[in-house]
Amino acid sequence: MLDKLSSLDRRWIFLAITIAVIIPFVFPLGLPIKVSQQTKQFYECIEQLPQGSVVCMSFDYGPGTRVECHPMAQAALYHLFTRRCKVIALALWPEGALFAREALREAAKETGAAEGTDYVNLGYKAGGEVVLRGAGDDLRAFFPNDIDGRSWDSIPMLKGIKGWDTIDLICAWSMGKPGVLEYVRVVGGSYHRPIITGTTAVTAPEAMPLVNSGQIEGILQGMRGASEYEVMLKRPGAAARGMDALSMAHVAIAAFIIMANVIYWLNKRRDRRNSLVGGGA
Amino acid sequence: MKREVPLIITFVAGAVMIVQFYTLPLSWLGDLFNDFFNIIVTCAYVLGAASLLIANGRKIQRQAPGWGYNAVLLLSLLATLFCGFCIFPQGGLPTDAGTPFDWIFQNVYTPMSAATYSLLAFYIASASYRAFRARSAEATILLVTAFMVMLFRIPLGELLWEQLPILHYLDIGDFIETWIIGGFNTAGQRAIMLGASVGLISVSLKILLGIERSYLGSAD
Amino acid sequence: MDAFFCWDKLNNLIGVLFISGCIAWHTFQARRGARPFIRRLPALGALDDAIGRAVEMGKPVLYIPGVADIDDAQTLASVSVLERVAEDVASYDMPLLVPNCCSVVMSMTQEVVRSAYAKAGHPEAFQSDYVRYLCDEQFGFAAGASGIMMRERPAAIFYIGNFLGEALILAENGNASGAIQVAGTATVSQLPFFVASCDYTLIGEELYAASAYLSQDPMQLGSLKGQDAVKAVIMFIIVFGTVLYSLGFTWVKDLLTP
Incomplete structure (x- = not known):
């Protein structure tokens, strides 16, 4: 029995996790969400922006990590538009431009922000770090049109925007390469613009040294960060709804770890006893 | 000559990229070389597509076991290419909302990709069950740390912590963030990153100087 | 100035x-x-054991050079290790499968594996199917590579290079297929997953040192x-x-x- 449990078929584990995730969606737990210091910092970076500030938001995620990054983007857009800031969206990932369009339209519907005067979606540009360096003094050179083909000059909010120097804050939703590290190297390193980011929970530890050194001024870590941010904005969304399921999944994994160790310990004790009996005989 | 030419190209390209990084008037050279790279990568997509067509086409032709899956893959590839290149309104783009390409992106590609990513939750559980065992002192430290981070950085864990006598005076979320993640974890990560960065410079140097030539294939 | x-x-x-x-x-x-x-690097010492196991079992070896393009130094370091693995596998006239996520990397790995088979005196043993392109999207690639693991049941799997979120999906499927697994990456966020799921792991700079260690070139x-x-x-x-x-x-x- 112990041996069987020790090498438990992983499908039982999968089944337990499935049940743990489904239960909170059927019976919501409504667990309180405590806001972390990191999320407060992120919130403050946007809160301190004067009205009319221009924020460049980079959508560098794909469909896989949409579930973690998209709620952050939606909440931040809501926050920026309610503070009357202007948003230039762009993407270093091809799929990012489409997610930017979706998030911008939803936030515009919610806040009444207008395309062209409050926000613009410049779309995707291939090249990663090259784009950031090339666009350094002249964003228009790399993004002559927005995603729908409107020319730079015909978009009112882009008047006066030249390079990174004319952007007040960079906000990068980043799940890999290219992502926030490229912004830190180019826009932070050479143009000294403040950078905030939202990452997946898995990649967050990699960004933490940059947060501690001040090269990134605020970070939202995975779905937890997104849910805390939604709570701060008093606008619970997809992330806050998912936290119950996340909690249950974590508890299930923790239970499996305890179970594995108890079995390991019992096995070890049995083996020791057997060897003593064998030695005595 | 077969090996010398690529080595010279590598050295020149590398040297130009280094020089342009420090000199303002030559920065255009870096952009130019990067444009070359993007063009090569884009052209190489044709190679990738050809590899897919050949590898899967052969299996379908031979009717190898599971050839139906290969057929689905090829049909999906061709259908997506057709939608992307041929079906979109005049003056518009294939990625515009409402086009067949956009439909495929929203309703096929996005959910499938998200489903694969979500498998991580299951795999993390099975890997934890197998790997986190208190076999030695080091493994026990790792186990306890992982357990704390996993359980007490979620609302349910924080709620449980607050029920504990005496211990609840300690802000567990703050402790994990400041000490475990911000302290030990960041210190360890920095050490690995520093070592890896020096290794990266070393590999780059060896490639530039032609000491490391594996990427050209074997010598004979 | x-x-x-x-x-x-x-x-x-x-x-x-x-x-x-x-x-x-x-x-x-x-x-x-x-x-x-x-100093001895156990993960690199295990390369020979893993290949030997594959030879004994008569099963293929699977080598995944990461999901980054050729402009990533980890990919270049991986190609160095691949060269040595390919020479060893080819010398036993065994199949070496190399699925790729980027087409430029594919053309390079194809050349490396082909010339390794030629160097080992078995040019006819190399089949173009061995080195192939799967998909540029990381999770599509992970699904494709996991499929290969389940169908071909390789005896040894090597994950050497830059891996992102798909690392655990690959390593857990490899583990389920029963293969001996050796990983190596300098991507810090994925290291814990490889350590948990693989038999041996090259950590950070060890990946860049692998080429020197294997070649013993002064x-x-x-x-x-x-x-x-x-x-x-x-x-x-x-x-x-x-x-x-x-x-x-x-x-x-x-x-x-x-």
Whole structure:
């Protein structure tokens, strides 16, 4: 029995996790969400922006990590538009431009922000770090049109925007390469613009040294960060709804770890006893 | 000559990229070389597509076991290419909302990709069950740390912590963030990153100087 | 002069020159016969065992060179390891499967594997199906590579290079297929997953040292000694800078800030 449990078929584990995730969606737990210091910092970076500030938001995620990054983007857009800031969206990932369009339209519907005067979606540009360096003094050179083909000059909010120097804050939703590290190297390193980011929970530890050194001024870590941010904005969304399921999944994994160790310990004790009996005989 | 030419190209390209990084008037050279790279990568997509067509086409032709899956893959590839290149309104783009390409992106590609990513939750559980065992002192430290981070950085864990006598005076979320993640974890990560960065410079140097030539294939 | 040189990168240039100079000096010093000691790397020692197991079982070896393109140094380091693995596998006339996530990397790995089979005297054993392109999207690639693991049931799997979120999906499927697994990456966020799921893991700089370790080329081994010297200097600067900063002197920090 112990041996069987020790090498438990992983499908039982999968089944337990499935049940743990489904239960909170059927019976919501409504667990309180405590806001972390990191999320407060992120919130403050946007809160301190004067009205009319221009924020460049980079959508560098794909469909896989949409579930973690998209709620952050939606909440931040809501926050920026309610503070009357202007948003230039762009993407270093091809799929990012489409997610930017979706998030911008939803936030515009919610806040009444207008395309062209409050926000613009410049779309995707291939090249990663090259784009950031090339666009350094002249964003228009790399993004002559927005995603729908409107020319730079015909978009009112882009008047006066030249390079990174004319952007007040960079906000990068980043799940890999290219992502926030490229912004830190180019826009932070050479143009000294403040950078905030939202990452997946898995990649967050990699960004933490940059947060501690001040090269990134605020970070939202995975779905937890997104849910805390939604709570701060008093606008619970997809992330806050998912936290119950996340909690249950974590508890299930923790239970499996305890179970594995108890079995390991019992096995070890049995083996020791057997060897003593064998030695005595 | 077969090996010398690529080595010279590598050295020149590398040297130009280094020089342009420090000199303002030559920065255009870096952009130019990067444009070359993007063009090569884009052209190489044709190679990738050809590899897919050949590898899967052969299996379908031979009717190898599971050839139906290969057929689905090829049909999906061709259908997506057709939608992307041929079906979109005049003056518009294939990625515009409402086009067949956009439909495929929203309703096929996005959910499938998200489903694969979500498998991580299951795999993390099975890997934890197998790997986190208190076999030695080091493994026990790792186990306890992982357990704390996993359980007490979620609302349910924080709620449980607050029920504990005496211990609840300690802000567990703050402790994990400041000490475990911000302290030990960041210190360890920095050490690995520093070592890896020096290794990266070393590999780059060896490639530039032609000491490391594996990427050209074997010598004979 | 101000219009020509980026003065805010001067400290960066000095650092790069120092590190490169130190590594280059030790590299060329090694050519004169100075053979440095190099500690044992169990993960690289396990390469031969893993290949031997595959030969005994008559099953293929699977090598995944990461999901990054050729502009990533981890991919280049991976290709060096692939060369050695391919030569070993080819010498036993066994199949080596290399699925790729990027088409440029595919053309390079194809060349490396093909020439390894030719070098081993079995050019006819190489089949173009062995090295193929799967998908540029990381999770699509993970699904494709996992499919290969389940269908072909390789006896040994190597994950060497830059991996992102798909690392655990690959490693867990490899584990379920019963293969012996050796991983190596400098992507810090994915290291825990490989450590949990694989039998051996090359951590960070060990990946970059693999080529030197496997080839035992004196010049490459010399470069490792150079790296160690650089790390010693970095450690000294960290300790010295921390002490000075704690005492209120910020000039070490100022020197290192752009």
